[in-house]
Amino acid sequence: MNELPLVDLDAFAMVAHERSFRAAARKRGVSASSLSEAVRRLEERLGVRLLNRTTRSVTATEAGTRLLERLTAPLGEIASALDQVNNFRDSPIGTLRLNVPGIVAREILPPLVSRFLKTHPGITLEVMAEDGLVDVLAEGFDAGIRYEERIERDMIAIPVGPRVQRYITAAAPGYLDAHGVPGHPRDILEHTCIRHRFTHGVSLAWEFGNGEETITITPPACLIANTIDLEIGVAVAGLGIIRTFEEFLMPSIRNGDLVPILDAWTTEFSGPFLYYASRRHMPAPLRAFVDFLKVEQRQQAS
Known part of the structure; x- marks a missing residue:
């Protein structure tokens, strides 16, 4: 048997590990079709099927599993060796x-x-x-x-x-004129708020501290979103109170679209x-x- 191309072995190992041609292609920065062709060439040269392919999944055959077990460590060592050479460049690639x-x-x-x-x-x-x-x-x-x-x-x-960041609270001037300015975090429970939902599905409670007291509330919301631009836009429109990273809100505060509130209850963190x-x-x-x-x-x- 002729020597097997290292690139084809590497392509097979990546696809088998990811159980997906598309996922492997994203990590390699190549097309899924190029990986599919590499695996096909390898299977033809070995004369055995290495991967079972369906429209929904890719799984290693018994032969593919055995090959992957033997390839993982050597391919890792080769990648490490090549990367060590990279350290001798003036600027690595x-x-x-x-x-x-x-x-x-x-x-x-x-x-x-x-x-x-x-x-x-x-x-x-x-x-x-x-x-x-x-x-x-x-x-x-x-x-x-x-x-x-x-x-x-x-x-x-x-x-x-930055080594210190802050969570601040703000609302549009029109909203505060219509509903009043809360003087304490508990007052927010009588207001409408704009809350953030993280990509893993959690919408966290709002935590406030003034150095002496810590208060956690879950305020009523008119909007819960995972897009900060949408959240700020709704706050600027005067629909509720927003609390998030200071960096997100400062542009709107500087131009007067939002007004900071509850300054004594700003939360600092590393x-x-x-x-x-x-x-x-x-x-x-x-x-x-x-x-x-x-x-x-x-x-x-x-």
């Missing part, structure tokens, strides 16, 4: 895949990413923005960005972006962290991003 919350993608990453990519033009950055809890490694990401309470304890975490699994050989694009963030934090502190 490759793809860095990050999973981040919407607030980070919209308000924190743009200036950081711009500076990072100018410094490392050989790196392609893939960013998936979602607010739900994600197993970044299982989903094929190199690292994630989350807030401290959502980071697994066995992960390495380094600061990214900024986000980049987190990743401890590895003996860190991929070169991730190492470059970690080093870049460390320099950024030192410059902010100086």
Whole structure:
């Protein structure tokens, strides 16, 4: 039997692991048809079916399962070896895949990413923005960005972006003129509010603190959405009170469309962290991003 192309073996391993040509194609940044052709070539050369394909699923045959068991470790070692060579470049090449919350993608990453990519033009950055809890490694990401309470304890975490952020409360001037200005968080229970629902389906209660007292309420809502632009638009239209990240609301506050309320009950919390699994050989694009963030934090502190 002629030598088997490594690219076809790698394509088979990725599809078998993902149990989907489309999912494997997304992670590889190629077309599903190219992966299908690679697996077909491999099966023809081996003379055995490796994957059972239906319109809904892809599963490894017994032969495919045995092959995948033997391939996983060697392919991992090859990828690691190639990546170690990457470290000798002045600027590494490759793809860095990050999973981040919407607030980070919209308000924190743009200036950081711009500076990072100018410094490392050989790196392609893939960013998936979602607010739900994600197993970044299982989903094929190199690292994630989350807030401290959502980071697994066995992960390495380094600061990214501002070290303090705030949740503030606001409403349109017309709404406050018509319904009055709440003087205490409990007064909000007599108002109509605009609440956020995360992608995993949870709409969190509103928590307020003034340094001496903590109050948690679940206010009545005229809108519950997972799109911040819609939420702000409804608040600006005067339909209710909104509470969210300060960064989201400040443009509307500056131009007078919204007015901050309950300033004494603003909630402060630590900024986000980049987190990743401890590895003996860190991929070169991730190492470059970690080093870049460390320099950024030192410059902010100086």
